[in-house]
Amino acid sequence: xxxxxxxxxxxxxxxxxxxxxxxxxxxxxxxxxxxxxxxxxxxxxxxxxxxxxxxxxxxxxxxxxxxxxxxxxxxxxxxxxxxxxxxxxxxxxxxxxxxxxxxxxxxxxxxxxxxxxxxxxxxxxxxxxxxxxxxxxxxxxxxxxxxxxxxxxxxxxxxxxxxxxxxxxxxxxxxxxxxxxxxxxxxxxxxxxxxxxxxxxxxxxxxxxxxxxxxxxxxxxxxxxxxxxxxxxxxxxxxxxxxxxxxxxxxxxxxxxxxxxxxxxxxxxxxxxxxxxxxxxxxxxxxxxxxxxxxxxxxxxxxxxxxxxxxxxxxxxxx
Amino acid sequence: xxxxxxxxxxxxxxxxxxxxxxxxxxxxxxxxxxxxxxxxxxxxxxxxxxxxxxxxxxxxxxxxxxxxxxxxxxxxxxxxxxxxxxxxxxxxxxxxxxxxxxxxxxxxxxxxxxxxxxxxxxxxxxxxxxxxxxxxxxxxxxxxxxxxxxxxxxxxxxxxxxxxxxxxxxxxxxxxxxxxxxxxxxxxxxxxxxxxxxxxxxxxxxxxxxxxxxxxxxxxxxxxxxxxxxxxxxxxxxxxxxxxxxxxxxxxxxxxxxxxxxxxxxxxxxxxxxxxxxxxxxxxxxxxxxxxxxxxxxxxxxxxxxxxxxxxxxxxxxxxxxxxxxxxxxxxxxxxxxxxxxxxxxxxxxxxxxxxxxxxxxxxxxxxxxxxxxxxxxxxxxxxxxxxxxxxxxxxxxxxxxxxxxxxxxxxxxxxxxxxxxxxxxxxxxx
Numbered sequence: 001x002x003x004x005x006x007x008x009x010x011x012x013x014x015x016x017x018x019x020x021x022x023x024x025x026x027x028x029x030x031x032x033x034x035x036x037x038x039x040x041x042x043x044x045x046x047x048x049x050x051x052x053x054x055x056x057x058x059x060x061x062x063x064x065x066x067x068x069x070x071x072x073x074x075x076x077x078x079x080x081x082x083x084x085x086x087x088x089x090x091x092x093x094x095x096x097x098x099x100x101x102x103x104x105x106x107x108x109x110x111x112x113x114x115x116x117x118x119x120x121x122x123x124x125x126x127x128x129x130x131x132x133x134x135x136x137x138x139x140x141x142x143x144x145x146x147x148x149x150x151x152x153x154x155x156x157x158x159x160x161x162x163x164x165x166x167x168x169x170x171x172x173x174x175x176x177x178x179x180x181x182x183x184x185x186x187x188x189x190x191x192x193x194x195x196x197x198x199x200x201x202x203x204x205x206x207x208x209x210x211x212x213x214x215x216x217x218x219x220x221x222x223x224x225x226x227x228x229x230x231x232x233x234x235x236x237x238x239x240x241x242x243x244x245x246x247x248x249x250x251x252x253x254x255x256x257x258x259x260x261x262x263x264x265x266x267x268x269x270x271x272x273x274x275x276x277x278x279x280x281x282x283x284x285x286x287x288x289x290x291x292x293x294x295x296x297x298x299x300x301x302x303x304x305x306x307x308x309x310x311x312x313x314x315x316x317x318x319x
Numbered sequence: 320x321x322x323x324x325x326x327x328x329x330x331x332x333x334x335x336x337x338x339x340x341x342x343x344x345x346x347x348x349x350x351x352x353x354x355x356x357x358x359x360x361x362x363x364x365x366x367x368x369x370x371x372x373x374x375x376x377x378x379x380x381x382x383x384x385x386x387x388x389x390x391x392x393x394x395x396x397x398x399x400x401x402x403x404x405x406x407x408x409x410x411x412x413x414x415x416x417x418x419x420x421x422x423x424x425x426x427x428x429x430x431x432x433x434x435x436x437x438x439x440x441x442x443x444x445x446x447x448x449x450x451x452x453x454x455x456x457x458x459x460x461x462x463x464x465x466x467x468x469x470x471x472x473x474x475x476x477x478x479x480x481x482x483x484x485x486x487x488x489x490x491x492x493x494x495x496x497x498x499x500x501x502x503x504x505x506x507x508x509x510x511x512x513x514x515x516x517x518x519x520x521x522x523x524x525x526x527x528x529x530x531x532x533x534x535x536x537x538x539x540x541x542x543x544x545x546x547x548x549x550x551x552x553x554x555x556x557x558x559x560x561x562x563x564x565x566x567x568x569x570x571x572x573x574x575x576x577x578x579x580x581x582x583x584x585x586x587x588x589x590x591x592x593x594x595x596x597x598x599x600x601x602x603x604x605x606x607x608x609x610x611x612x613x614x615x616x617x618x619x620x621x622x623x624x625x626x627x628x629x630x631x632x633x634x635x636x637x638x639x640x641x642x643x644x645x646x647x648x649x650x651x652x653x654x655x656x657x658x659x660x661x662x663x664x665x666x667x668x669x670x671x672x673x674x675x676x677x678x679x680x681x682x683x684x685x686x687x688x689x690x691x692x693x694x695x696x697x698x699x700x701x702x703x704x705x706x707x708x709x710x711x712x713x714x715x716x717x718x719x720x721x722x723x724x725x726x727x728x729x730x731x732x733x734x735x736x737x738x739x740x741x742x743x744x745x746x747x748x749x750x
Contacts (some may be wrong), residue, residue, distance in 0.1 A: 007719055075640045086634040086637040087633070087637060087638050087639055087642075088634070088637035088638075089634070089637075106639065107639075108639030108640060108641045108642065109522060109523040109524050109593070109639075109640065109641075110522065110523075110524070110593030110640055111593075113592070113593040114593055114594070114595075114637075114639065117594075118637075128523070129524070129639075129641075130525075131522060131523025131524070132523065173328050174523060177521075177523060200519075200520030200521075201515045201516065201519065201520055201526050202515075202516050202517040202519075202520045203517070204518050218638070234448035286514065288623070
């Protein structure tokens, strides 16, 4: 295993499969009455969030604590960075405090790569700009694998034949990039459902421009968050029109089969892309995505920082 | 100072020949096959053995950012001039995006005087097209022209308003000055950090479409056609732009163009490193664009190689790509990069770095002159075969933002002579 997790591309198919296997071990730990193991005792994980994301930070923090790592949180608003300290200065300062891993969330694509160049500390990308969100992709794969009970591991198995529709703002979405890549590495067919204004300028994915074209032919319906500010950039004329073309409305919900998994990376924009109560969708695995986020983030921390020995996962710790 | 350069291969407008050149008081006083050191006052004459080397008119850079006044922490006119001399340049055109802007006689005179004080290279300040480069009000072109300014540009930005630009061309056409356009339609490039294409899509970075450059190249070609003024296109970067300028020249329009060393050598794929060293404006483009720009230089569509030398202190480049400023160093590596990447006769490369840009800058009476009796001794002696690599600590620039560290370069400047004084000897600046 590399010392860092920057993207699904760099993790590769074998690494992805291994992370899913390790996530199974972590899920087992999390089912115990006392879900805490000594695996990372003495290690310090620093969550460095240059962009607010309470949910992702809490997920990483919980994962680290269940592995007995110490955690530090460093939140930096962009404005304080503009007071003259370079990104490099900021991370070198934190590194000098003695940490074993950085969990980096940054609004600028590529920031975790830059940080990886400047320090020798493990870097875990918790989302960079429009670019990548590898732990989201891992938790998505883990969620689909578990929900469909597919035997995918380092020894084989795949999502062959699985039809995935990824709906919404692909262009600005690190989730879309990473999760699409992970699905494809495992053999699924991914279709992007999006207007041209919300697609990357150049790509070779299959695209349809209206959710109705595919809604009856998918196994996984993955809705992306539609951000209000996209309207001011004239990328869509109006959110109402967006919902009409790309939202999961009650009419569309009635057309999808009961087997269809409905996913969302959160936070949901209710009434926009999610125009139904997700609790009433039989195939919604949105809450499982959140739960599995802890499993896969524990797996990532364990693989990058742990001794590699599964012994450290046995026996609870009271420390 | 008296100098004798012996047994060099002379390259200038007149062609190529082997000769020695004798210089006294800033003027070429003798050219011949077998000039011997002056026996009468031995020691008073500086000898340069140019056997195996090329002697050409000094290089002229149409496009440098010397950062003074305003950002002296990144570069000063003195350090930039030293870098220029090491790169073989005897004249540079200083871009106006200083603080304050070069939009008044006072600032322009300051820049010229600082250049003179450094004495390493002739510094010709450009003027901005609009006051403060804000794109709102024209600068006093005639006042600045009387102060010697020949090139006007808002470089760093293009003039967005077509009406204002039309007026600029119309007004300038009576004054013998040239408008130099940074071609970028800004509403198409808001927030952009790299070329719009498959790389930016994959890397999740906002794209700078070729169209944003080509729209303004097209607009300005048509304004030249309408007004009869001359235009120079700065740092062309796309295949489409090269095609537009080629067609305009075929129509006989008075347009010229330049390309940078980095746009003939580097592609957008380098941004996959997420290093801000590769962030530049206009951005690095695809290999197809690189090939088209090279072809434009080869067939003369693009007249000049100009560096767009843009120093930045390291902490500003140690920022996320969207926050880091665009630009890279160019002066000290230009010739080595050009020769390594252009499949052109050496004489054509020298032309694109010397007398052709001198003509565009309006300084062809002093720089880029033929090597002949009575001509000013602004010369460079180069070894076109020398392979070398950039040593960051050896750069004269105050900044270090070059992407060419560790990149093999071919062709090195050995000696530079400015007004008959040796400014660079054996690759070392003399002051």
